[in-house]
Amino acid sequence: MNIGELILVAIESIKSNKLRSFLTTLGIVIGIAAVIAVVGIGQGGRAMLMQEMEKFGTNMFGIWVNYRDGESFRLDDLQINDITVIKENVPQVKYLAPASYGQMQLRGSKGHKSVQVIGTTADYAQVRNLETVWGRFIRDDDAAVGRRVIVLDERTALKLFGPGNPVGKKVMLMSNSAVVVGVIKSDSSMLGFNSQQIAYLPWSFLSRLNGWEVIHELQGSASSKEEVEAAMNLSKKILERRHHAPNHYYAYSLEQEMESANKVTGIMTLIIGCIAGISLLVGGIGVMNIMLVSVTERTREIGIRMALGARRKDILVQFIIESIVLCLLGGFIGIILGYGGALLVARLAKWPPLVSGWTVLLAVGFSVAVGLFFGIYPANKASKMDPIEALRRD
Amino acid sequence: MIKINNLCKTYSTGAFTVPALKGITLEIASGEFVAITGASGSGKSTMMNLLGLLDRPSKGSYLLDGIDVSHLDDNDYARLRNRKIGFVFQAFNLLPRLTALKNVELSMLYAGTKHEERRKRALEVLTLLGLEDRLHHFPNELSGGQNQRVAIARALINNPAIILADEPTGALDSQTGLEIMSIFQELNRQGTTIVLVTHELNIARHSRRILRMADGLIINDEEIARPLDAHNEIQALREKGGRA
Ligand SMILES: Nc1ncnc2c1ncn2[C@@H]1O[C@H](COP(=O)(O)OP(=O)(O)O)[C@@H](O)[C@H]1O
Ligand SMILES: [Mg+2]
Numbered sequence: 001m002n003i004g005e006l007i008l009v010a011i012e013s014i015k016s017n018k019l020r021s022f023l024t025t026l027g028i029v030i031g032i033a034a035v036i037a038v039v040g041i042g043q044g045g046r047a048m049l050m051q052e053m054e055k056f057g058t059n060m061f062g063i064w065v066n067y068r069d070g071e072s073f074r075l076d077d078l079q080i081n082d083i084t085v086i087k088e089n090v091p092q093v094k095y096l097a098p099a100s101y102g103q104m105q106l107r108g109s110k111g112h113k114s115v116q117v118i119g120t121t122a123d124y125a126q127v128r129n130l131e132t133v134w135g136r137f138i139r140d141d142d143a144a145v146g147r148r149v150i151v152l153d154e155r156t157a158l159k160l161f162g163p164g165n166p167v168g169k170k171v172m173l174m175s176n177s178a179v180v181v182g183v184i185k186s187d188s189s190m191l192g193f194n195s196q197q198i199a200y201l202p203w204s205f206l207s208r209l210n211g212w213e214v215i216h217e218l219q220g221s222a223s224s225k226e227e228v229e230a231a232m233n234l235s236k237k238i239l240e241r242r243h244h245a246p247n248h249y250y251a252y253s254l255e256q257e258m259e260s261a262n263k264v265t266g267i268m269t270l271i272i273g274c275i276a277g278i279s280l281l282v283g284g285i286g287v288m289n290i291m292l293v294s295v296t297e298r299t300r301e302i303g304i305r306m307a308l309g310a311r312r313k314d315i316l317v318q319f320i321i322e323s324i325v326l327c328l329l330g331g332f333i334g335i336i337l338g339y340g341g342a343l344l345v346a347r348l349a350k351w352p353p354l355v356s357g358w359t360v361l362l363a364v365g366f367s368v369a370v371g372l373f374f375g376i377y378p379a380n381k382a383s384k385m386d387p388i389e390a391l392r393r394d
Numbered sequence: 395m396i397k398i399n400n401l402c403k404t405y406s407t408g409a410f411t412v413p414a415l416k417g418i419t420l421e422i423a424s425g426e427f428v429a430i431t432g433a434s435g436s437g438k439s440t441m442m443n444l445l446g447l448l449d450r451p452s453k454g455s456y457l458l459d460g461i462d463v464s465h466l467d468d469n470d471y472a473r474l475r476n477r478k479i480g481f482v483f484q485a486f487n488l489l490p491r492l493t494a495l496k497n498v499e500l501s502m503l504y505a506g507t508k509h510e511e512r513r514k515r516a517l518e519v520l521t522l523l524g525l526e527d528r529l530h531h532f533p534n535e536l537s538g539g540q541n542q543r544v545a546i547a548r549a550l551i552n553n554p555a556i557i558l559a560d561e562p563t564g565a566l567d568s569q570t571g572l573e574i575m576s577i578f579q580e581l582n583r584q585g586t587t588i589v590l591v592t593h594e595l596n597i598a599r600h601s602r603r604i605l606r607m608a609d610g611l612i613i614n615d616e617e618i619a620r621p622l623d624a625h626n627e628i629q630a631l632r633e634k635g636g637r638a
Contacts, residue, residue, distance in 0.1 A: 005503055016491045304487045307448060308548070309476020309504040311469050387448045391487065 003321070006314075010322040013294075014329070024290040025330030027283025028370060032331045032363045035276040036338025039269065040355040041345045046265045048351035053254055053261075057129050059094070059221040061232040063239065066250035077243065078215035080203065083121075086218075086238050092231035096220035097123035098203050102210065106150075106199060107172040108160025115156050115197040117173075119206030125184075127221045135167040135182030142181075143204040150178040151200040154186040159197065171199075176209060228253045280366060283330070284374040291323050291378035302382050303390025316383035323375025324368055331367025335360055395555065395587055396422040396445065401454035403440050414440040416610035417454070422589065424555070427582040427621075429598035430591045432607030438591045439560055441607070445589065446479050446558045447471045459555050476504050480549025482559035486541040488533040494520060494544045495529040501551050519547040523577065539570035546577060556587040563597055569631060575600045576624035600624055 014021045065077045083096050100119035105112060124130070125137040133154060142149050150171050157166050157180070166180045178201070186197075207213045222231035232251040239249045295302070302315055310318075339355050346352060403415040414437045422428055430438050443449040444456065447463060456463050459478055463471070480501075481487075488497045498516040507515070520529060523543045533541050542562060549557050559578070563571030579600060582588050590601060598604050599622045606614035 002506070012491070300487070301489055304489060305500070305504070306472065307446070307475060307481050307487070308501045309472050309552075311472040311504075313469070314472075314504060388443055391448075391483070 003317075006318055006321045007325060009318055010325045013322055014326060017294075020290065021326060021329070024287055025283070025326055025333070027279060027286045028327050028330030028367060029283075029334040029337065031276050031279035031283050032334025032367060033338035033341065034272070034279060034334075035366075036335050036355060036359060036363055037341035037345070038272040038276075039359050040339065040342030042265055042269055042272070043354040043356065043359075044342065044346050044351050045349070046261070047354050049261055050258065053258055055129060057127070057221055058225055058254055058258070059223070059228055060127055061220055061222065061228055061235075061251060061253040061255075063218040063220075063232070063235060064216075064250045064252075066248055075212060075214050077245075077248070078218060078239070080213070080215065082215075082239055082242060083218065085242065086220075086235045089238060090231060090234040092222050092227040093220050093235060094223040094231075095123040095126040096218060096235070097121045097127055098215040099124065099217045099219055100203055100206055100214050101216050102206065104173050104199070106152075106156065106160060108166070109169060110162040111159050113156060113159045113197060115199050117199045117201055117206065119201050119203040121203055124200070124219065127219045131185040133183045133185050134165045135180070137182055137184070138200055138202050142202040146204065146208075147202065148176065148178045148205055149181045149202065151182040151184060152180060153184045153198045156197040156199055157183045174209065178205070225255065228255050280370055284327075284370040287323060287326060287371065288374035288378060291319065291326075291375055292381070294322075295319065295378045295382040298382075299385065299390045299393045302385050303387050303393070306385070306387040307391060312383040315385075316379045319379030319382045320372060320375040323379065324371035327367040327371030327374075328364070331363055334367075335363050338363075395424040395426070395459060396420070396589075397457040398445075399455045401441075401444060401456060402452045403437075403444060403449070404452045414610055415444070415451070418610075418612055420605070420612065420615075422556075422587065424587055425582070425585055426603060427578070427588045427601045428590070428603045428605060429601035430589065430605045430607060431593055431595065431598045434593065436607040437610040438593075438607055440610075442558050442560045442589070442591055445556075446481060447475050472504075476501060477552055478555040480552070480554035480557040482542070482545050482549050482557060482562045484561035484564040486533065486538075486545045486565070488541055488544055488548075490533050493530045493532055494525060494536065494547075497533070497544055498548045498551055501548055505552050515551060516547070519550055520544070523547050537570075538566050539573055542566060542570075542574050543577065546574070546581075550581070550586075554586075556589060557581070559588065559590040561591055561593070563592065563594070568596075569628070571597065572624045572628050572631075576628060579621075579624055596622075 063078075067073065078098070080098060083098060087093055087096055097120045102117050102119070103114060104117045105114045118124070120138065121143065122138055122140045130137060135151075137151055138149065150173070152160065152166065152171075160166070160171060161169055165183070167182065169180050171178050171180055184200070201209075203215075218235070220231065220235065222228040232253055236249045236251045240246050305315060342355055398418060398420050401415055401418045402413070405412045405414055418441065430441065432438050440449075444451050447458070458474065461474070463474065466474070489500070492500070495516050498520060499512045502512045502515065517526070517529070520526060523546060525540065525543055525547065528536060528540060533544070536544065563574055566574065575597060578588055578590065588601075592598050599618065602618050602621050604614070604616045604618060605612050606616070
């Protein structure tokens with residue numbers, strides 16, 4: 001008797017008891033559905049996060065001032081000269097830009113709006129992968145020549161000037177005016193960071209407007225992913241040396257952030273995996289239970305099959321296959337339900353559902369393994385029956 | 395065909411040992427039609443189980459078709475049951491969830507016969523037994539006589555050397571019983587060896603040799619010069635205006 005026939009026998013036997021078969025596999029269905037859904041949602045979310053982070057470029061790093069208790073903010077903790085020195089001495093640093101943050105009321109020909117302004121230099125566009133829609137970003141000679149220029153993001157441009165290219169138009173900020181030289185593509189990022197409206201000014205121009213010089217943060221990018229660590233640490237060292245302030249600076253990299261995000265999702269996957277494992281275990285015990293009942297109920301069938309020439313092995317394999325088919329059936333239903341769940345959540349959260357082939361394969365593998373493992377005992381019991389005893393039973 | 399020598403079977407249940415067969419020596423030649431009779435508990439079924447390789451003797455030897463089975467293992471037993479023996483039981487023992495056709499195919503399934511061949515042969519044999527319009531019926535949709543005919547078809551399907559029937563008419567009314575006997579007689583005429591257990595003398599008289607058992611021994615072995623002819627009996631019943 002070949003495997004194909006045995007599978008048919010198993011399916012026939014499962015079909016002849018549909019409700020019980022379904023209830024039997026419920027544990028498996030739930031276990032597999034949970035795994036597929038959670039892994040799918042988790043992987044989708046992670047992929048989304050990674051995609052968002054990579055928009056900034058994975059080589060990016062930043063340096064903050066690390067204020068401890070009792071320390072107060074000082075204007076000169078980060079200076080424009082620091083940038084020059086770092087760029088000269090740390091070859092791993094490819095771009096390094098100052099960022100000075102503020103909030104300002106901007107007025108254009110069509111409207112006004114309070115936006116976040118960032119005072120920075122040309123490098124900033126490289127570090128943050130900014131895309132220009134019209135015109136250009138801030139250039140290094142803007143600062144040198146003392147140009148009063150401003151770069152808007154799309155949303156701000158729309159608010160101030162309506163649709164169309166605003167390059168060359170005048171923006172009023174406080175009592176000063178600046179000329180729009182470029183428009184930056186607004187980020188539709190989910191991380192929220194950029195969903196606000198932003199205007200970029202040359203750092204020197206913003207300092208003049210403010211009446212003081214301040215750099216809140218340095219943002220840079222290393223020449224390669226591998227050199228981020230070195231770029232970050234060497235820059236920090238130079239700052240510490242120049243300002244005689246050990247441990248006064250805090251550096252972070254996108255790489256690190258991604259790693260910790262990975263770690264979190266890894267732990268989550270592990271926890272879910274344990275829960276799924278337990279539910280599969282419970283499901284498997286359910287299957288074993290029903291298979292035992294089934295073997296007892298079908299004692300006479302087993303006797304008849306033996307009388308007709310079934311070897312013990314044939315009976316053993318028949319019941320194991322029945323158990324595996326039962327679990328596989330549960331697994332397939334679980335995969336469909338789980339995928340549906342992942343799809344639903346992904347749609348609500350607006351990220352791509354990611355149920356990889358591997359996950360499905362793993363689920364199928366688990367179903368087979370559970371069926372095999374929990375089918376062996378009942379099947380063995382069936383195959384050990386004495387044909388005469390079995391035939392006498394009703 | 396069958397050669398047994400001093401065959402003994404003792405059942406031990408807890409403290410008791412029950413000697414069911416106490417040393418039986420017997421030969422059955424190919425093409426014979428043997429009936430085994432005897433009171434209930436005389437050992438008929440035990441004998442059939444041994445002949446059918448469903449059980450092993452406690453003592454004695456058994457040659458089936460020239461094969462000494464005493465040294466064979468369970469797998470060999472299963473194979474011999476499959477190839478050489480066709481069982482017909484009192485309770486039909488069809489699988490309730492399979493159609494007549496599928497039930498008949500079952501023996502061939504374990505013989506490893508290919509699907510088309512199985513279908514073809516099962517159809518052939520069921521047609522031979524007048525069941526060509528009942529192929530897709532389930533056992534609970536068939537009468538007792540029809541079920542027993544399905545069972546006979548199943549027993550015949552692998553061209554066994556011998557058919558063992560333990561009280562095949564026990565669950566049937568007398569006319570249906572006769573119909574079954576007429577099938578056995580026809581099969582025997584065509585050369586099939588048949589061993590049949592019955593406690594009804596009327597049934598036994600259709601065979602050509604009657605073995606009488608008592609208390610685990612064969613106490614009488616009798617040739618029947620003129621067996622009853624079931625086919626004629628049915629005709630006679632019909633003419634008498636019995637059932638149609
Ligand atoms: N499995 C068994 N365990 C114990 N005793 C049994 C078993 N099967 C049959 N016997 C005993 O063996 C004897 C013969 O039984 P059996 O062959 O079934 O008789 P028959 O078929 O002629 O009625 C009886 O005394 C019966 O009680
Ligand atoms: Mg009996």
